[in-house]
Structures are given as C-alpha cells and as structure tokens.
Amino acid sequence: MSQNDLHYVRSEMALPQPAPLRERGPLAWVRKNLFANPFDSVLTIIGMLVVAMIVPPLFNWAFVNAQWTGTDRTFCATVAQGGIQPDGWSGACWAFVHAKFGQFMFGRYPIEERWRVILVAIMFVALLVPLLIPRVPRKGLNALLFFVVFPIVAFTLLIGGVFGLPHVETPLWGGLLVTLTLSFVGIVVSLPLGIILALGRRSKMPVVKMLSVIFIETIRGVPLITVLFMASVMLPLFLPAGVSFDKFLRALIGVSLFASAYMAEVVRGGLQAIPKGQYEGADSLGLGYWQKMRLVVLPQALKLVIPGIVNTFIGMFKDTSLVYIISMFDLLGVVRQNFSDPAWASPQTPSSGLVFAALVFWMFCFGMSRYSIYMEHRLDTGHKR
Amino acid sequence: MAIENAVSADEIKVDRAKMHISDTDVAIDIVGMHKWYGEFNVLKDINLRVMRGERIVICGPSGSGKSTMIRCINRLEEHQKGKIIVDGKELTNDLKKIDEVRREVGMVFQHFNLFPHLTILENCTLAPIWVRKTPKKQAEEQAMHFLRRVKIPEQANKYPGQLSGGQQQRVAIARSLCMNPRIMLFDEPTSALDPEMIKEVLETMVGLAEEGMTMLCVTHEMGFARKVANRVIFMDQGQIVEENTPSEFFDHPRHERTKLFLSQILH
Ligand SMILES: Nc1ncnc2c1ncn2[C@@H]1O[C@H](COP(=O)(O)OP(=O)(O)OP(=O)(O)O)[C@@H](O)[C@H]1O
Numbered sequence: 001m002s003q004n005d006l007h008y009v010r011s012e013m014a015l016p017q018p019a020p021l022r023e024r025g026p027l028a029w030v031r032k033n034l035f036a037n038p039f040d041s042v043l044t045i046i047g048m049l050v051v052a053m054i055v056p057p058l059f060n061w062a063f064v065n066a067q068w069t070g071t072d073r074t075f076c077a078t079v080a081q082g083g084i085q086p087d088g089w090s091g092a093c094w095a096f097v098h099a100k101f102g103q104f105m106f107g108r109y110p111i112e113e114r115w116r117v118i119l120v121a122i123m124f125v126a127l128l129v130p131l132l133i134p135r136v137p138r139k140g141l142n143a144l145l146f147f148v149v150f151p152i153v154a155f156t157l158l159i160g161g162v163f164g165l166p167h168v169e170t171p172l173w174g175g176l177l178v179t180l181t182l183s184f185v186g187i188v189v190s191l192p193l194g195i196i197l198a199l200g201r202r203s204k205m206p207v208v209k210m211l212s213v214i215f216i217e218t219i220r221g222v223p224l225i226t227v228l229f230m231a232s233v234m235l236p237l238f239l240p241a242g243v244s245f246d247k248f249l250r251a252l253i254g255v256s257l258f259a260s261a262y263m264a265e266v267v268r269g270g271l272q273a274i275p276k277g278q279y280e281g282a283d284s285l286g287l288g289y290w291q292k293m294r295l296v297v298l299p300q301a302l303k304l305v306i307p308g309i310v311n312t313f314i315g316m317f318k319d320t321s322l323v324y325i326i327s328m329f330d331l332l333g334v335v336r337q338n339f340s341d342p343a344w345a346s347p348q349t350p351s352s353g354l355v356f357a358a359l360v361f362w363m364f365c366f367g368m369s370r371y372s373i374y375m376e377h378r379l380d381t382g383h384k385r
Numbered sequence: 386m387a388i389e390n391a392v393s394a395d396e397i398k399v400d401r402a403k404m405h406i407s408d409t410d411v412a413i414d415i416v417g418m419h420k421w422y423g424e425f426n427v428l429k430d431i432n433l434r435v436m437r438g439e440r441i442v443i444c445g446p447s448g449s450g451k452s453t454m455i456r457c458i459n460r461l462e463e464h465q466k467g468k469i470i471v472d473g474k475e476l477t478n479d480l481k482k483i484d485e486v487r488r489e490v491g492m493v494f495q496h497f498n499l500f501p502h503l504t505i506l507e508n509c510t511l512a513p514i515w516v517r518k519t520p521k522k523q524a525e526e527q528a529m530h531f532l533r534r535v536k537i538p539e540q541a542n543k544y545p546g547q548l549s550g551g552q553q554q555r556v557a558i559a560r561s562l563c564m565n566p567r568i569m570l571f572d573e574p575t576s577a578l579d580p581e582m583i584k585e586v587l588e589t590m591v592g593l594a595e596e597g598m599t600m601l602c603v604t605h606e607m608g609f610a611r612k613v614a615n616r617v618i619f620m621d622q623g624q625i626v627e628e629n630t631p632s633e634f635f636d637h638p639r640h641e642r643t644k645l646f647l648s649q650i651l652h
C-alpha cells in the first residue's frame with residue numbers, strides 16, 4: 001500500500017439531508033412505539049383488547065345509563081328493587097351524589113354557617129395559586145400570609161365562638177373539609193419537622209441524634225391507625241379527669257407526627273446525596289452550620305427528593321381517611337356513612353359514591369404529582385452533565 | 386503536656402527575636418503538629434511558619450498528607466497535637482475562632498466545590514452577604530470586580546454546570562477572593578483540568594501572587610513553582626522532608642526521597 005492511500009482531505013462539507021420517509025410521520029411513530037418488535041406488537045394488541053373490553057361498559061355506566069337527577073332512591077333502583085328503572089338497568093346514580101354534595105364537602109357543618117368554610121376555601125385558593133406560580137412576585141409576603149396568617153384566620157373562622165360567629169365544634173366537621181384540613185396541617189407541619197428530624201439524625205451531637213432516631217423509628221414502626229387509635233383512646237386515660245383534648249386536634253397531631261417521620265427519611269436520603277465537597281466549600285467560606293444547611297445543602301437536597309416529598313404528601317392525603325377509626329369523617333368516611341341512608345339505599349349508590357370520592361382524591365393527588373414534575377424541571381439548573 | 390507547650394511557646398519567642406520579626410508578620414505558624422486518622426499517624430511533627438506575602442508550594446507523592454496538612458489550616462480537618470496559629474488565632478475547638486479564621490482564609494479545591502444551584506454571581510456573593518453582612522448591591526459589585534479579574538464577567542448569570550472546568554475553577558478563585566481573605570490555600574487546583582485550562586487557572590494564580598497574596602499551594606506544576614514560589618516544601622509519609630527555594634529545590638535536591646520524586650515527575 002502506498003502512502004497516498006492514507007491521505008484524505010474533505011473538499012466540501014456534507015449538508016444535512018431530510019430523514020427518509022420511513023423515519024418520520026405518524027406511521028413511523030406507530031411502528032417505533034407500538035410495533036417495534038413481536039413482543040411489543042403482542043403487548044400492544046393485548047392492551048388494545050383490554051381497553052376495548054373495559055372502556056365502553058364503563059362509559060355506558062357513567063354517562064349513557066346514568067341517572068343524573070332525582071330526589072330519592074326510587075330513581076336509582078329497578079322496578080324489582082322498588083324503583084322506576086327497567087329491570088336489568090345498571091348506571092351511575094349521580095342523583096345521590098348531587099343530593100349529598102353538601103355533606104360530602106362539609107360533613108355536618110351547619111348549613112347556615114357553611115359560608116365560613118367557603119370563604120376559607122376562597123382564601124386558600126387565592127393565596128395558594130400565586131404561591132405556586134413562580135412568576136408572581138412577593139413570594140416572601142405570600143408565604144407569610146399562607147403559612148402563618150391564613151391558618152390563624154381559617155381556624156378562627158371555622159371554629160367560631162368569637163366576633164359573634166357561632167361556635168361550630170369539630171365533631172360536626174366532615175367531608176372534604178376534614179380531608180383538606182388534615183392534609184394542609186400535615187403538609188405544613190411535616191416538611192419543616194421532617195427536615196429538622198433529618199438534620200438531627202445526621203447531627204454530630206449524640207443526644208440530638210439519639211432522640212431523632214428514637215422518634216423516627218418508633219413512629220415508622222407503628223401503623224398510622226395505631227397512632228390515631230392511641231391518640232383517641234389511650235391518651236384520655238393518661239390525662240387527668242376533666243381535661244379533654246379535642247379529638248380533631250389529636251388526629252391532626254397524629255397525622256402530622258406520622259408524616260414527619262416519613263418525611264425525615266426522605267429528606268435524609270437527599271442530604272446523603274450531597275457530596276462532601278459542598279459542605280467543605282461552605283465551611284471554607286466561613287458559613288455557620290445553619291447558614292450552610294439553609295443556603296447550600298438543603299436547597300440541593302430537597303430538590304433531589306421532590307418526588308419522594310410529594311409521594312409522602314400524596315400518601316398522607318389518602319391516609320387521612322383512616323380518621324374514621326376515631327369516628328371522624330373525612331370525604332370517604334362521609335360517602336360511606338351515606339350508603340346506609342334508607343332514603344337513598346340502592347345497589348348503585350355505593351359504586352356511584354365511591355367513584356365520586358375516588359375522582360376527588362385523584363384530582364388532588366394528580367395535581368400534586370404534576371406540579372412536582374413541573375417544579376423539578378424548573379429547578380433543574382443543568383448541572384447534571 | 387502543659388510544660389511541653391510552654392517550652393515550645395518560649396522557643397518561638399526566642400526564635401522571632403533572633404530573626405527580628407514581629408508577630409504580625411507571621412501569617413501561619415504550625416508547631417509540632419500531629420494528626421491521626423484512628424490509629425494511623427497521617428501527619429507527624431509538622432513545623433511550618435509562613436510569613437505574610439510568602440508563596441509556598443507543597444509537593445510530594447500521593448498519600449503523603451499534603452491535602453490533610455493544608456486542610457488543617459482552616460480546620461476542615463482537626464489536628465490532635467501541637468499548635469496551629471493562623472493570623473494570630475490559635476485553632477482549637479472554639480467554633481467562633483474557627484469561623485473567624487475561615488473568614489480570613491480562602492480555599493480552592495481540586496474539584497471546585499461550586500454551589501450548582503446558584504448562579505456564578507450568587508456563588509460569589511453568598512458568603513459576603515451572609516458572613517460579612519455586606520449589602521447585596523455592594524457584594525455584587527465586588528463580585529463583578531473579581532469576576533473581571535479572573536476574566537469571566539460575562540458568565541455571571543450562568544450556572545456552574547454550564548461552564549468549562551477551567552472557568553469553574555476561576556469562579557472558585559473569585560468566590561474565595563470575594564471574602565477578601567488574607568491567606569489563600571490551593572489544593573491541587575489544576576489537577577482535574579485539561580492542559581489548555583490549566584494555563585488559564587495558573588495565570589490567575591500568578592496574578593494573585595504578584596499582588597502579594599499569602600499563598601499555600603499544593604501542586605505539581607513545577608513551572609508555576611519556579612515562577613512564583615518563595616519556598617518549596619516536599620512531603621513524604623506525613624512529614625516535611627525537604628524545604629528550599631525553588632531553584633535549589635529543583636536543581637540540587639538533597640534528600641534521597643526528593644531526588645527520586647523529582648526524577649519521576651520531571652520525566
Ligand atoms: N478521612 C480519612 N480517613 C482515613 N484516612 C485518610 C482520610 N483521608 C486521608 N486519609 C489517608 O491519609 C493519607 C494522606 O492523605 P492526603 O489526602 O492528605 O494525601 P495527599 O498527599 O493529598 O495525596 P494526593 O496527592 O493523592 O491528593 C493517605 O494515606 C490517605 O489514605
């Protein structure tokens with residue numbers, strides 16, 4: 001081989017060419033995503049069959065055959081069951097949901113006082129929405145209003161007993177009001193408490209560390225139902241006679257402490273992922289312990305564990321249903337309670353009520369989930385190269 | 386133990402009297418310092434005095450304790466015996482003293498240790514704002530001043546992850562300088578960088594040296610050592626084995642271990 005064969009100089013640069021037809025367009029998409037290989041094709045076909053089997057009947061039940069209006073059970077029962085529907089009828093009883101909607105939202109909160117709850121809900125949305133949208137300015141003031149002022153105002157409004165507002169005791173509260181109150185307090189308390197516990201668990205001070213470990217491991221080792229049960233049944237045994245402690249408050253404390261222990265472990269995972277160099281960088285600049293944690297370590301650690309944090313929130317949101325064990329009624333509790341209402345008892349009532357409850361829970365959980373994904377993308381400063 | 390300390394303190398005084406130097410001329414004074422990791426005696430009997438404005442290069446084989454020694458000076462590592470006096474303040478368990486010392490001593494790391502969630506400008510203003518309580522605007526002006534000096538003012542609003550290694554290291558230097566330190570420590574600032582970037586970082590460091598900054602620098606960049614160092618210190622097995630001016634050190638090494646080391650890195 002002569003030396004000239006190794007010699008090559010490109011005379012003009014190649015221009016990019018359009019992709020061949022079989023690499024673009026909808027057909028290419030279908031082939032790539034649905035029928036890439038025999039296994040994929042089989043899965044796609046099975047998947048389509050399952051969808052074809054489930055969706056039409058569900059659609060018929062929820063929309064086509066559904067009973068949207070009505071004043072009692074007869075509208076949702078077949079003739080044989082003492083109602084007006086033809087025999088063999090099966091459809092959702094949205095009339096039941098419609099009739100009980102107020103209860104589902106407010107529980108037994110007195111009807112003439114419900115404006116207070118609605119006002120609180122409006123304030124909640126009005127403060128939360130700007131807080132969640134990054135572009136809106138004055139985040140500090142907003143957060144102060146939302147996390148400090150709002151709870152106080154909301155508590156005063158809901159419980160009443162001052163400014164001429166009639167007192168509404170907590171056993172009357174119920175439905176979505178209880179679900180959201182428990183979750184809000186749980187979230188607002190568990191995140192900071194969880195962070196403190198996580199820092200405590202990694203502390204160099206043996207006493208702080210031991211206390212954090214004992215707290216976290218005790219709570220994590222016990223089911224929430226037990227915590228609630230203990231708070232409601234056992235606690236009064238230890239308190240002196242006459243001293244009572246609001247049941248709802250006990251549930252709030254139980255749920256918050258429970259979520260904090262889980263949150264602490266999620267946050268600890270994030271703290272462990274921060275390289276030692278970050279701590280040293282902060283130390284070498286003379287930042288103190290709290291400054292180092294607040295300004296350098298936690299912002300990075302929390303960002304890493306956003307999915308875990310939101311997971312804990314979502315878990316807690318759904319776990320609030322367990323307060324039925326201490327005879328408090330959250331959304332699901334109220335829905336189930338109403339199954340036994342003789343005015344509405346029919347074979348379609350439970351499924352309709354449960355589907356409604358599921359839909360409400362799903363909306364909130366899905367919202368949290370999407371928002372967390374959005375925040376993850378937004379906070380990504382492109383250092384993961 | 387107490388007697389031992391007293392004696393060594395006296396010796397220092399005598400020493401200084403002899404050399405006609407006052408305490409304020411001494412930037413760092415390390416006397417009979419030992420450090421252990423568990424049973425392992427990493428640093429043995431380190432004695433080192435650094436004058437203000439002095440530039441010292443520390444070299445030695447891997448694992449000889451160079452990083453450990455330099456990190457003892459701002460208490461990223463704790464020593465167990467002997468004394469370290471930085472800027473007239475002795476390093477003990479007193480957290481306040483440690484923070485005071487860290488404020489006056491800047492450190493540049495091999496892997497930069499920039500804060501990835503903050504922009505370049507925020508990296509540079511964080512400590513001045515929170516530690517020195519400098520007003521934000523003034524801190525930003527000062528940060529821009531130092532970013533111009535390390536020649537990357539145009540990157541101020543980017544994140545560290547968007548910069549090249551050399552640029553990141555220069556930001557790290559600027560970040561330290563923003564605290565107006567009296568002493569700068571460098572721990573292999575160029576050894577994670579590509580050759581082209583090494584040059585830009587070294588130029589920045591030479592610039593600093595020319596302005597009279599007290600510098601302790603762990604590096605194997607011999608060209609840099611010859612150019613700016615007043616003294617080169619060679620460490621092996623946790624001890625200072627040889628200490629000399631750069632030209633003497635490189636051209637006429639005395640200790641066998643030094644000769645072996647130099648023959649390995651120069652070829
Ligand atoms: N945290 C630690 N625990 C136990 N041993 C350690 C620790 N850090 C370092 N060592 C040991 O101490 C010795 C000195 O380490 P040091 O990092 O100071 O070396 P070095 O001279 O900086 O080496 P290099 O050039 O590789 O950076 C090494 O033998 C190392 O294994």
Ligand SMILES: [Mg+2]
Pocket residue numbers: 451452453573
């Ligand atoms: Mg090292």
